[in-house]
């Protein structure tokens with residue numbers, strides 16, 4: 001957890017913020033804050049983990065958090081602590097029991113994360129606790145997949161993000177170093193997502209099916 005600032009430093013920082021706000025160029029209002037989780041599951045990362053900027057989200061990027069300490073530690077709290085330690089960020093963490101929202105989000109825009117180099121200006125990043133999901137021993141639990149599907153679907157609806165823009169980190173890594181969240185995992189996830197959305201929107205399906 002971040003060390004609290006001494007009172008004088010805090011007041012100085014506060015005064016600085018006020019001055020910055022006065023100088024800041026006019027930006028479109030981000031709308032009201034949005035929470036995609038219950039209040040108890042909102043855990044904002046320390047300020048050093050993300051950019052000050054707000055961005056209009058147009059992609060959802062899925063990750064695994066790379067946890068190598070055993071399945072029993074595939075937990076959102078561990079994802080949080082790891083991100084805080086390495087000063088990186090994602091908007092959400094998902095484990096087999098719950099979803100945590102880790103960054104401020106608004107109706108029109110979201111906090112710019114440090115989650116996928118080169119794509120942070122457009123992406124909402126989602127970390128799944130775990131690693132190497134394509135290996136049989138490391139496949140994520142059914143509930144973790146179900147929670148991720150529900151979250152992704154909610155975000156697609158809320159920010160009008162199309163199916164084609166739900167991607168894996170390995171598809172958004174210009175250096176070709178990333179493998180998360182696994183080619184097979186993502187292919188299966190996409191099938192489930194497509195089926196899920198087709199089932200949930202029968203009116204829309206009928207409309208598009210008509211010539």
Ligand SMILES: [Zn+2]
Nearest residue numbers: 063064169180
């Ligand atoms: Zn990643």
